[in-house]
Amino acid sequence: MIELNVMLCKGCSYCIKFCPKKILELGTDRNKFGHFYPHLTDEAKCISCGICATICPEGAIELPEKEKEEQ
Amino acid sequence: MAVYKRPATLKKNPSGFCPGCMHSLSTKIIAEVVDEMGQKDNCLHIVPVGCSTLNLVYWQGDILGAAHGRAPAVATGFKRTNPERLVFAYQGDGDLAAIGLAEIMGAANRGENFTVIFFNNQTYGMTGGQMAPTTLIGQKTTTTRYGRDAETTGYPMKMCELLATLEAPAFVARYALNTPKGVMEAKKAIRKGFEIQMAGKGFSFIELLGNCPTNWGMTPLQTLEYMESNTIPYFKPGVYKDKYKDEVK
Ligand SMILES: Cc1ncc(C[n+]2csc(CCOP(=O)(O)OP(=O)(O)O)c2C)c(N)n1
Ligand code: SF4
Ligand code: SF4
Ligand code: SF4
Ligand SMILES: [Mg+2]
Numbered sequence: 001m002i003e004l005n006v007m008l009c010k011g012c013s014y015c016i017k018f019c020p021k022k023i024l025e026l027g028t029d030r031n032k033f034g035h036f037y038p039h040l041t042d043e044a045k046c047i048s049c050g051i052c053a054t055i056c057p058e059g060a061i062e063l064p065e066k067e068k069e070e071q
Numbered sequence: 072m073a074v075y076k077r078p079a080t081l082k083k084n085p086s087g088f089c090p091g092c093m094h095s096l097s098t099k100i101i102a103e104v105v106d107e108m109g110q111k112d113n114c115l116h117i118v119p120v121g122c123s124t125l126n127l128v129y130w131q132g133d134i135l136g137a138a139h140g141r142a143p144a145v146a147t148g149f150k151r152t153n154p155e156r157l158v159f160a161y162q163g164d165g166d167l168a169a170i171g172l173a174e175i176m177g178a179a180n181r182g183e184n185f186t187v188i189f190f191n192n193q194t195y196g197m198t199g200g201q202m203a204p205t206t207l208i209g210q211k212t213t214t215t216r217y218g219r220d221a222e223t224t225g226y227p228m229k230m231c232e233l234l235a236t237l238e239a240p241a242f243v244a245r246y247a248l249n250t251p252k253g254v255m256e257a258k259k260a261i262r263k264g265f266e267i268q269m270a271g272k273g274f275s276f277i278e279l280l281g282n283c284p285t286n287w288g289m290t291p292l293q294t295l296e297y298m299e300s301n302t303i304p305y306f307k308p309g310v311y312k313d314k315y316k317d318e319v320k
Contacts, residue, residue: 005077012091012291018251035090050073054251057095058086059077 001046001063002053008060009037015052015061021045024052078102080111080131087125091291093248093281094122097190098129100258101161104265105132114157115149117142119171121163122196122283140171143178143187150185157265159186165195168204168228175230182239182273186264189230189276192283193302200286204228207301212286227305231278235311241267243312245278249298253280253308260310272315280306 009031016024016038023045024038031037037060040046053061080102088095105114114132118124120139127134137145142160150158167175167189175187194212195201201214205227209218219227231245242264246257257279264275280302282294289297 008085010085010090014091014291014295017292017295033085048072050075051251053073053075054254055096057088057091057093057099059081059099061075062077063073063075065074065076 001043001048002040003062003064004037004039005060005062006031006037007033008058009035010058011035011037012057013038014055014057018051018055020049020051021047078106080105080114082129082131084129086129088122089285091282091284091294092122093192093279094125094190096248096254097188097257097279097281098126098161100254101159101188101261102130104258104262105157108157108262108265110157110265113155114159115153117146117149117158117160119160119162119166120197121166123161123163123166123190124197126161140166140169141174142166143171143174143183146185147178147181147183150183154184157269159188159265161188161190163196164189164191164193164205165201165203168230175234179234179240179274179276180237182241184268184271184273186268186275186277188261189278190281191230191278191306192281193227194283194286196283196286200283207305229306231276231311234276239274240276240312241273241314242275244276244310245280245306246308247280247298247303249280249282249295256308267315278306280308
């Protein structure tokens with residue numbers, strides 16, 4: 001599962017464009033710098049492919065290690 | 072199942088780049104490579120003038136500011152006196168291909184043992200979007216109001232192609248940052264450049280095609296399409312020179 005650091009996000013929407021599952025969407029809340037940020041519309045559909053993290057310019061999306069152990 | 076952690080070679084604060092600016096993306100992948108190679112404390116990042124300087128307050132590690140276009144000259148001096156350090160210059164297209172043209176040519180021709188990462192967004196981003204030597208024909212900038220015209224301003228300079236004609240450089244390659252695939256290829260090329268340097272095999276040059284949403288007057292998403300249909304067909308991605316193809320993987 002992805003983790004978004006809301007403070008780092010600038011709302012560019014690159015992650016939304018490239019998510020193969022189309023489960024990222026920009027929300028209506030802004031972070032403290034005034035940027036809209038994305039959220040998952042359906043967590044269960046996330047395949048943890050990391051494409052969103054690869055294209056995010058800010059490194060705002062992480063895929064934590066712990067998930068590996070849970071699997 | 073991918074695992075991803077933001078590189079420790081970036082500070083924890085947000086970058087100073089505009090939303091969607093690929094300067095952030097290139098800085099992030101360079102930081103990832105530095106982390107993965109265990110070079111965080113051994114690396115020196117040199118920025119000249121342009122939006123690359125925003126890395127002065129974003130890069131977590133040694134970083135030095137050089138005069139406009141002169142990063143390769145500073146890198147030459149530093150690397151020659153500190154050969155064990157991983158040294159790279161991170162330069163914009165106005166910086167590298169206009170005011171700094173002599174320095175990049177000289178350093179490449181001498182085969183200096185450091186890496187140059189060239190961020191080509193086809194404009195002077197920091198100063199408000201003037202024409203750069205790399206601005207595309209027909210591209211509107213604040214100094215080419217009706218689009219760049221070859222008659223009066225010449226043609227966009229292809230730095231990889233130029234540098235690849237020189238004898239000395241070890242590795243010269245170009246990638247585009249507008250897709251995840253391009254980002255992954257770019258990262259691999261940066262790693263290769265750094266490995267060539269750490270093996271003492273000489274000069275490496277990696278051009279990254281990027282954007283400037285603010286001065287192109289586009290949303291970040293629009294710049295991705297623009298790059299696909301305009302930038303990439305002219306500045307073709309690929310490896311232009313690879314002297315040690317069989318020795319350094
Ligand atoms: C000696 C000198 N000349 C001119 C300038 C003004 N100046 C600042 S940044 C810049 C161009 C930057 O363009 P580029 O290298 O493409 O960087 P970008 O901001 O697009 O990444 C210029 C001409 C300066 N700071 N110093
Ligand atoms: S990890 Fe893959 S599937 Fe999950 S949100 Fe990111 S891009 Fe979409
Ligand atoms: S790619 Fe990164 S900065 Fe851009 S919207 Fe997604 S999380 Fe935010
Ligand atoms: S002005 Fe252009 S190059 Fe500079 S940070 Fe903004 S988008 Fe990036
Ligand atoms: Mg530029």
